[in-house]
Amino acid sequence: MGLFDKLTGTQHPPEGVSPVPGQDLREALFGLNRPEVPYVIRYGGGERCDLLAEWRLTEPAWQQVFVRSQISHTVQIRMRLDHKEHEVRALEEQWELSRVGTPTRLQKTSAYTRGPSRTVSRRWTLGRGADGHLEAAETFRFDSAEMREPLRDTVLRSGWTWRGVVFGKL
Numbered sequence: 001m002g003l004f005d006k007l008t009g010t011q012h013p014p015e016g017v018s019p020v021p022g023q024d025l026r027e028a029l030f031g032l033n034r035p036e037v038p039y040v041i042r043y044g045g046g047e048r049c050d051l052l053a054e055w056r057l058t059e060p061a062w063q064q065v066f067v068r069s070q071i072s073h074t075v076q077i078r079m080r081l082d083h084k085e086h087e088v089r090a091l092e093e094q095w096e097l098s099r100v101g102t103p104t105r106l107q108k109t110s111a112y113t114r115g116p117s118r119t120v121s122r123r124w125t126l127g128r129g130a131d132g133h134l135e136a137a138e139t140f141r142f143d144s145a146e147m148r149e150p151l152r153d154t155v156l157r158s159g160w161t162w163r164g165v166v167f168g169k170l
Contacts, residue, residue, distance in 0.1 A: 008164030009092075009148075011156060019086035019159035026051065026081070028154050039147045049078035049091075049170055053147055075144045077151060080170045087161035091170045092148065 005011075013019070020028075029051060033041050044052045054076040080089045129135040152162045 005164075008166050009090075009152075010161065010163045011152060012161050013156045013159045017157070017159040022081050022083045025088075025155065025158045025160055028158055029079075029151065032150050032154060037146075041151075044078060044080075047078055050081045051079040053077040053079070053151055055147070075147060077148060078170055079151070085161070086159065087163045088155045089163045089165050089170055090151070091165040094144070 029041055039053055039055050041051060041053045044050050055074050074095050076093045076095075078091045078093070082089060125137050127135055127137070155162045
């Protein structure tokens with residue numbers, strides 16, 4: 001792995017793993033969609049990509065989780081499948097969020113970054129344990145890697161390269 005690959009988050013599949021057909025990879029990525037995960041993977045269509053993974057900010061059940069937890073960023077990963085090279089070119093984009101309206105909802109602001117980055121947000125509750133000592137319990141955790149890592153790992157297990165895009169076109 002070269003320096004540029006490290007900067008872009010590019011990873012190659014393990015030796016000896018044969019690439020699956022593109023349709024099989026696409027189905028495996030869609031297979032990551034489950035009601036309990038805070039992101040959704042869909043066709044890219046108007047987003048200038050083949051597949052798009054994004055946080056479920058607009059879905060009522062998830063929106064309240066994001067608002068209550070005071071999340072301040074959202075992540076979107078646009079993916080283009082290169083069938084000839086057996087690689088997924090992935091552009092990770094991040095926006096700051098603001099809270100607007102009553103009831104409060106989240107809205108993207110103009111603060112924008114691109115390229116692999118990590119946002120972690122945690123909420124802790126302090127209390128006394130049974131023995132009277134002060135204890136901390138994690139009550140909420142948000143980590144942008146919880147979306148990127150399952151996508152990347154699925155691509156690598158499928159024998160394709162995960163190529164991070166920072167500069168230029170997807």
